[in-house]
Amino acid sequence: MTGSSLSALTLTRRRALGLLGAAGATGLLAPNLLGKPAFAAPPASPSGQIIVGFSQEPTVFNPLMPRIEVDDGVHFSLFDALFRIDPEGQIQPALAAEVPTIDNGGISEDGLEWRIKLRDDVTWHDGAPFTAEDVKFTLELVVDPNFRSWRTAGHDLVRDITVVSPTELTWRMETAFSPYISILCETFIVPKHILEPEPDRNTAAFNHAPIGTGPFKWSNRIAGDHLELVANTDYYGEGPYVERLVYKYIPDLTVLYTQFKSGDVDIVGNQYITPDNFEEAKSLPGKVVKVVPTATVESLYLNMGRPQFQDPAVRQALYAALDKQTILDVLYYGLPSTTETYMPQQSYYYNPNLPEHEFNLERARELLDAAGWAPGADGIREKDGVRLSFTNSTTSGNHLREQAQQFLQQTFREIGVEMTISNLPPAVMWGEFWTQSQFDSVMVGVVFMVGGDPDVTSRFHSGAIPIQGGRGANNNQYVNPEVDALLEEGTRTFDPEARREIYWKVQEKIREDLPLLPIFQYTTVRGYKEGLEGIEPNINTRIDTWHAAAYYWDE
C-alpha cells in the first residue's frame, strides 16, 4: 500500500479519533492517517528502534544554551519543561501538576504572583527525585550572568523564587507578562544536584552527557554521525514505546532522501524532503509522505526607514503587483499556501478575516499615479526627488528565491518600479546587514511567533528596532503607535480569548500598513516508514520530534 496523504495539520490523531467515535465509521478518515489497522495500540513495554535523520547535527545538549532546531529536537526527548504546548495551541502540564491561570489561582489577578504546583512522581535519569529546587535552580541559571544562556526574555522579570515545598514554588514578576507561560514551555528543567556543584556550568560534564527527566535517557554520541538515546522505563508520562531512539546526522538533503528510500532512516526529520522529490516520494512503497505546514512565513520584507517605502501607496502598489500564485505554482510545486499575515494559519491566534490579496497590475499603477509617483525619463517613477528604485537581497545560492526575485523584478518593472538584486552569502546576509537594517528589502522566511505565543513585540514594536537602540528584532523599522499599544496590552492580558482579539487587531494593522508583503506560509514534505505510529506535527514547536515519547511501531 502506498502511503500518501495531504493532511491538514489541525486534523490530529486525537481529533481524528474523536471524529471516528462520533461518526462510527472508518470511512471518514483520510487514508493512512492511522496507519493500516485503524486501531493500532502501542506495545506494553518499549521495543524496537527508530532512526530519525536530521540534515543538521545536534551538538548542544545543555538545553539552556544557544541552540538550533535540531538541538531542540533532542532536548524534547531528554528533558521536560513545566508545560508543553499541544498541536492545538493549548498549554498542557508536563512537570507541573496543572497549568496556572488567573481562574485557578495559579496566577494573581494582576498577573504578578505565580504559584506552580509540581508532580510528585518524577525522577531524574540517575534516580534522584525531581523537586521544586530544580525548577528554582533552572530559572536562576538562565539569568546567571556567568552562564552562557540563550534567551533571557521573560526570565529576567522573575523575582523572589520561593520553594514552598518539594512540589510547590512561587515567584513574583516585575511586570505582568503573559507570554511567559509559553516561554516556560520551551525552558527545559535541568538537575540542580548535578549542575550546582560544577564550578563552570558552561563546560560542565553534564553538557556532554545530559541527565533529564524526559522519556529517553542519554546513551552515547558519535560526533559527526549520530547519537543514541534509550527508553526511560520510569517515565511518568505517555511512552516511551521504543527501546532506542537514534538521531542520525546526514548533512546532504539528497543523501537524506536516498537513505529514506533505502530504509536506512525511519523518519525524515528536519529539513525534510525537498519539494522537487515530492512527486516521487509519495509513490514510494512502504512509506508515508505528508505535506505539513510550518510556522515560517515568506515575505518581501521592506525597510521602512528607506524613503521609497514611506508612502503607504507604494507598499500597496507593490503588494498588488506581487503575483503570489505564479511564484507558488511555478517555483514551489504548488505546495505552500498563500497568506495575508505573519501568523501561521494553524495557530489559535490566526486571523482568517483579513482582506484578500489580488494580483492586479492596473490597480498597482492607479495607486502610484494617484499618489503622485510619475514615470521619469527612464520609465522609473519618482516623486519629490525620490526614485522608486530599491535593491532586494537574500541568501545567495537559494535558487528558488533567486528565481522569485527575477520574476518580481520583471513585474515591478511593468509598473515603473526598479528592483535590483544584490544577494549575499548567508553569514553576511544574516549578520549586521540584517540586524542593523542595512538592506532596502529582503526576501526572507521568518518565524514570527516564539513558540506558541502570539506575542510579536520583538518584531513589530517601535521599541524593538536594534539600529535605533531598541531591544528586539524589528529589523524593518516598523513604527505604529496603535500596534505598540496593542502589543503592550497583549502581554498584560492572560485570557486566551481576549488575547486572540488583540492579536487579530495587530494582524489587521500589519495587513493594512504592509511593512512586509506576505507571500506564503511554508510547508514541508515529511516522510516516515509505514507502520510507525504516534507522529504528530505541531506548529507551536520548532521541531516535529517534540513528542517522540509517543512514537511506536505497529507490529
Place this chain on the structure above:
Amino acid sequence: MFGYLLTRLWQSIILLVLVSIIGFAILNLTPGGPLSQFALTPGMTQEAMDRIAEQMGLNRPLPVQYLDWAWRLVQGDWGTSYRDGQPVLSVIGRHLFATLLLMGSSTVISIALGTWIGIRGATHRYSLFDYSATIGAMVALSIPTFWFGLVGIYIFSLKLGWVPAGNMYTIGDGSVLNYLHHLILPSIVLSLVNVAIWSRYMRTATLDVINQDFVKTARAKGLRERRVLMKHVVGNALLPMITLAGMQLPTLLSGALVTETVFTWPGMGRLFLDSLGYSDYPVVMGLLMFSAILVLLGNLIADLVVAAVDPRIRLG
C-alpha cells in the same frame, strides 16, 4: 643529517606561525561569525547576541584573541569547539578514525591496483590492456567522484541491495564484518580516481626506467625477465612514487569531503566543512594547523625515505 633536520624544523615552525596568522585573520575577518546562525531564530535579539559574544570572548580585539589562542596552543591546549564544547583535539581524533579507515583502505586499493596497472601497461605498451587502462583512467579522472558515488548507491544499494547506501556501520551492530560491508562501496568509489592517477604515474615512471642501460645490462647478464622487472625496473620506478605518496599523506588524513558527504561518513572532510559552516573557529584553526603539520611532515618523510632508498641523494 642532524643539522639538516634542525634546519627543516626551524623552517617548519616559521611556516606554521605564518599559516596560523593568515588563517586566523581570514577566518575572523569573514563577515558573519559563530553567532550569525542564531540571527533568524525566533525571539533572538541583538542584545542577547551581544551578551553571548561577550561570554565567548568574541568581542576582544583580534590580535588579543590570536595571541590568547596561540599561547594556549603552545601549552598544548587546542581549545574547545564552539559547537559541542568538546576539546578540539578529541573532536579531530574522533573524526580521524573514520577518515583513516576510509582513506586507508582506499589508498591500499589505489596503490596496489594502480602500481600493477601501471607496470603492466608499460611492459605491454600499446596492447589492448594498455589502451583500456588509458581510456579507463581518463574516464575516472574526468567524471566527478560524487557522480560515481551516487550511481554506485543507485545500482548497488537501491537496485541490487548488495551494499548499504552509506554510513560507517549499522547502528547497534559494530562488528568488523559490518564495518567492512559498509566500507566496500565508498572505498572503491574513492580509489577510482587514485587508481587512475597512480597507474598513469607508474606507467610513465616504468617507461622511463625500462629502456635504461642498466636494465639492458641486467638482461644481458641473463637474468630472468621477471627478476629484471621486479628488482631493477620496479625498484627504480617506485622512487618518484615515494614523493607522490608523501604528498598524499595530508590528503589521506584530511579526508574526502565529497565521498564522505555522499556516503554519510563522519570523517575529517565533513568536520572541516561543518566547522566552517558554523564558524567553529577553534576547530577550523585546529584542522588548519593539523593539516599544515601533516603537509610539512609528509614532505619531510618523503625526502628522508628517498634519501634512504636512493644512494645518489645525500641530505645535509
